[in-house]
Amino acid sequence: MRAAYLPGGRRVDLREVDTPVPGPGQVLVRVRASTICGSDIRAIYREHLGTGAEAYQGVVGGHEPAGEVVEVGPGCRERAVGDRVVVYHISGCGLCRECRRGYQISCTGSGRAGYGWQRDGGHADFVLAEERDLLPLPDALTFVDGAIVACGGATAYEALRRAEVSGDDSVLVTGLGPVGQLVGLFARAHGSGLVVGTDPSPQRRRAALDLGAVHVALDPGDAAGLGEVLGEGADVAVDASGAGPAQLQALELTRRWGRTVLVGEGGRLSVDVSEVIIHKQLTVHGSWVASTWRTADLLERLPRWGVHPEVVVTHRFGLDEVARAYEVADSAAGGKVAVLPHG
Known part of the structure; x- marks a missing residue:
């Protein structure tokens, strides 16, 4: 599969890598939309900054993915092939106080890993996710809507x-x-x-x-x-x-x-x-990003409100054009930029 890495210095490295296989409790998602967040530009694309939450570990970029489930690993209980999902962008340890409150963004455990930061993210044809990190995407919302909700919208x-x-x-x-x-x-x-x-x-x-x-x-x-x-x-x-x-x-x-x-x-x-x-x-x-339960709440409310977050998107690119997508996002000349690996 194709996957984009961010080595710093305003560069994007698009590679061919093996498609991951889901293990116990994991799900393989075909990425339909992966939007670019300002923090990707500030802390990874331009230069690699910080430790902890902002410590980029040379993984596939992109922490705002949405798509459809194509394979589930052993032990999965809720997600099934064909489900439309949003990947909540932080995978927490699941055991600390913050995770138990639903704020995986603030996870204090050693298992905390952000998609696109410390584990492979959504700028690829597929992303391997923990089942517990997936939220249902209502049929009334687009995949771009879902990708934006994954971080910026929430x-x-x-x-x-x-x-x-x-x-x-x-x-x-x-x-x-x-x-x-x-x-x-x-x-x-x-x-x-x-x-x-x-x-x-x-x-x-x-x-x-x-x-x-x-x-x-x-x-x-x-x-x-x-x-x-x-x-x-x-x-x-x-x-x-x-x-x-x-x-x-x-x-x-x-x-x-x-x-x-x-x-x-x-x-x-x-x-x-x-x-x-x-x-x-x-x-x-x-206020630091959002909890998983608040993100799920927003996904449920948006169809009732008749609001589509994708209206803030001004540029859309295929995965082969991901380098150009980052150039546009870095210029701040428009609004949100979306990468669409599968159209």
Whole structure:
């Protein structure tokens, strides 16, 4: 089978390798869609960064796969050949407190391995997955929808659920890349009557408006415009940029007794804690991706909402074009980029 590796230095190595055979409790999935996440670009494609969760181990890239089951190993109890599935992108030890809560992303056990990071991921014709890491993909959703939910979509949804967003809330989204756009789309699905987005890129502001992800999109430097639209501030602010200035703006533009969620990775933040957080009585959440049960919940809700996450995709490539797919994703010229090994 074909499989793409990310050796660093903005290179992609497409190789022919043996198709894996599922062992006990494992499932072989034909990959139908594998989208590119910003963390793939930041921490693997450009250079190999970090230890622990970001320690790339020279495996097949891609941690947002969806596809169909083609073979099941001994002992599998729920998945069968032909099932449409999403691969939750972290395989945890299953024994630590975080795994038992469903937050495999925070697994503290020695068995933690991220697909596309420490074990082979979805930029291939097939991916070998643990049965426990698979979530059913409803027929009403596309494989690209499912791939986006595997990480980026679930990340956006978890952030909103942490803040307990409802139709009573105005929502500010700082950073209108794919995750920020999904935050806006899901906030509107929760009934929010005012979703405001900020981003320095005119293209991303325009895209968010065209998608219906936000009602208003402004440059973060437009203080007058933000004051006019938000008044005393947003009930909920979500930073999806991972940039210090935008994170600070999210805090500053959250109204008294409001909730702020920091979900974008990276950035350094310097803040007057008393003035910005304590005196305003804010609740501040750090939200790292999502739990398996929250991801499954989103997959169930999307058909009822009539929302398709794939609307944030602007470019699609076959597996033979995966190097070009990464070039486009790295340029940040568009939205989400999808790799489709089997069309």
